[in-house]
C-alpha cells in the first residue's frame with residue numbers, strides 16, 4: 001500500500017488530543033499566563049470546520065518526488081514549508097479541495113448526493129449553490145478520481161481472472177454517446193471506462209489498454225464480451241508478449257498462454273442467445289468462470305450488464321429517455337470517473353460481505369481486490385494525495 005494511503009495516522013501532526021493537552025499545560029491553573037499568539041490562535045484556527053478533519057498530520061511535499069523534511073510555515077494559515085525545495089504548501093495542495101471557499105462538509109455532502117444520482121436542480125434548490133459551481137466541483141473531483149483510479153488499480157498487480165466488458169449508449173445534446181466499461185468479476189471491481197461519440201476501435205482500445213496495465217503479466221485471464229468483434233481484435237493486440245529466440249531483429253509477438261476470450265451474442269430471431277469461444281481453451285474458460293463466480297456457470301456477461309443498470313441509476317445522463325442529456329462527452333466522462341471510484345471504494349457491496357467471528361463485515365470492491373482496508377468516506381477520496389508525478 002503506498003505511503004500516501006496512511007496519511008491520517010500522521011507522524012508529526014498536532015492532533016486534537018495533543019492540542020488539548022497543550023492548552024491544559026499552559027493554562028492559568030499552572031500559574032503560567034497563556035500567550036496571545038501561538039497555541040490559542042492555532043486552536044481557534046483548528047477548531048473551524050474546514051481544518052478540523054484534515055489537520056491530522058504534516059503532509060508530504062507535493063512538489064518533491066521523494067520524501068523530504070517538512071516544517072510548519074504558518075500555523076494560522078495551516079501552511080507548511082519543504083526544507084528541500086523551499087516551497088510552501090497547504091494540506092489541500094494537489095487535491096480537488098485546494099482553493100475551495102465553501103465549507104468542506106457541504107462539498108462532501110453535495111458530491112455524495114451527485115454521485116448517487118441526485119438531480120442537479122434538487123441540489124441547487126436545497127443548498128443554494130450555483131449550477132456552474134457544481135459543474136466545476138464535478139470536473140475537479142472527476143479528474144482527481146481518474147488519477148486515483150489509475151494510481152491504485154492500473155499498476156500491473158492484480159490477478160483479474162475473469163473480465164467482462166460491454167458498451168452502452170445514451171443520447172446527448174450533440175448526438176449519441178457511447179460508454180465502454182470493463183470490470184473484474186471476482187472482486188466486482190470496475191477497472192476502466194471511456195466515453196466517445198462513436199462505437200469505435202479507439203474506444204475499446206483505451207479500455208483494453210488500461211485492463212492490460214492493471215493485470216499481472218501472463219496471469220490467467222478470461223474476457224467475456226458481446227458479439228462486437230472489435231473487442232476481440234483489441235484484446236488480441238494488447239495481450240501478447242515478445243517471444244525471445246536469441247536471433248537479431250524485433251522478436252515475434254505471441255498471445256499470452258492463459259488468454260481466453262468468450263462471446264455472448266444476443267439475436268432477435270432464431271436461437272436467441274449464442275455463447276461461443278473466440279480464443280483460447282473452453283475447458284480453462286469454464287474453470288475460470290467457476291472460480292470467479294463461486295459456482296459452475298455458463299459463458300455470460302451478466303455482471304457487466306448489472307453494472308450497466310447501476311451506472312444508469314447513478315448517472316442520470318445515461319438514462320435513455322430522460323431530460324438529463326449529457327452536454328458533452330468530456331464532462332460526462334469526468335462525472336463517470338467520480339461514480340467509478342464511488343462504486344469501487346465508497347459503496348460496500350452485499351455480495352462481497354464476509355462473516356468473521358459471527359459478525360458480517362461489509363466490504364467494497366477495493367477491499368476485495370486488496371487495494372484498501374476500509375470503505376472510504378467521501379473525504380478520503382477528495383483528500384487523497386497522489387505522488388507528484390501523477391498529480392495535476
Ligand SMILES: [Zn+2]
Pocket residue numbers: 061062063064068082083084085086087
Ligand atoms: Zn519539496
